[in-house]
Amino acid sequence: MRKLTWGVAIFLLWSACKFSTNDKRILPIYGNRQPITKTVEGKKITDTIYQTIPKFKFVNQYGDSISNKSLDGDIYVVDFFFTTCPSICPVMHRNMLNVYNAFKTIGDIKIISHTIDPKHDSVPVLKKYADKLGVTGNTWWFLQGKKEEIYKISENYLVRSPQADAKQGFMHDGSFILVDKQKRIRGSYDGTDAKQVEQLIADIKTLQNEPDQVIAQ
Numbered sequence: 646m647r648k649l650t651w652g653v654a655i656f657l658l659w660s661a662c663k664f665s666t667n668d669k670r671i672l673p674i675y676g677n678r679q680p681i682t683k684t685v686e687g688k689k690i691t692d693t694i695y696q697t698i699p700k701f702k703f704v705n706q707y708g709d710s711i712s713n714k715s716l717d718g719d720i721y722v723v724d725f726f727f728t729t730c731p732s733i734c735p736v737m738h739r740n741m742l743n744v745y746n747a748f749k750t751i752g753d754i755k756i757i758s759h760t761i762d763p764k765h766d767s768v769p770v771l772k773k774y775a776d777k778l779g780v781t782g783n784t785w786w787f788l789q790g791k792k793e794e795i796y797k798i799s800e801n802y803l804v805r806s807p808q809a810d811a812k813q814g815f816m817h818d819g820s821f822i823l824v825d826k827q828k829r830i831r832g833s834y835d836g837t838d839a840k841q842v843e844q845l846i847a848d849i850k851t852l853q854n855e856p857d858q859v860i861a862q
Contacts, residue, residue: 670851672823675803675830697828698801703759703790706771711757711786713828720852721755722845723802723822724836725795727762728774733819737836738778741785741821747846749784753826754849756785761796761817763789803830821845826858 676696682689702712722744726734741756748754760766766774771787780787799806804818823832823845832848834841852858 672831695829703788705786706775708768719753719755721824725759725817728766733837740842745785758787759795760789
């Protein structure tokens, strides 16, 4: 389900158990990383550049243009779905409603759901789908765009690329991906598992308390 090697998985397990000096849990950072050496005040230090989500531009259920810039300063959760999905999508979005209800009054928390069937899932179809779920406002965006761009960006979230399927229309990953304000992946959860979604909600609260995720006052 998750596009991670065993080596990375072991590292993430170790990282998830890591605590800072004040005993606050720090979430792992997923994906590739690159060490860099730089000079600061005459001293050489090693820093790390982490994999981040690249630029994108799609349209939401209101017909508004949504880009990576629209999520600047936000912690957000991502999933991939299609409105006519007969299998995991209804379960995923019933569970995602718990995330939505937990954070819908918090300004810097967002949810974005990318349709993998943009030919059918037009803006009006996505709006109707959101209305049926009871989703209003701008906490949860259902995004539509060019198919190739949607499929390409799925790789950056470390999920399995969607594929056509004769029986169900499409096969896709059911993961919920947690992304921090620096566009780094911080968690991956089975969206069909209520227990894992509870953990996602807890991890969002943990992430909110990291110093570089706190809203500047």
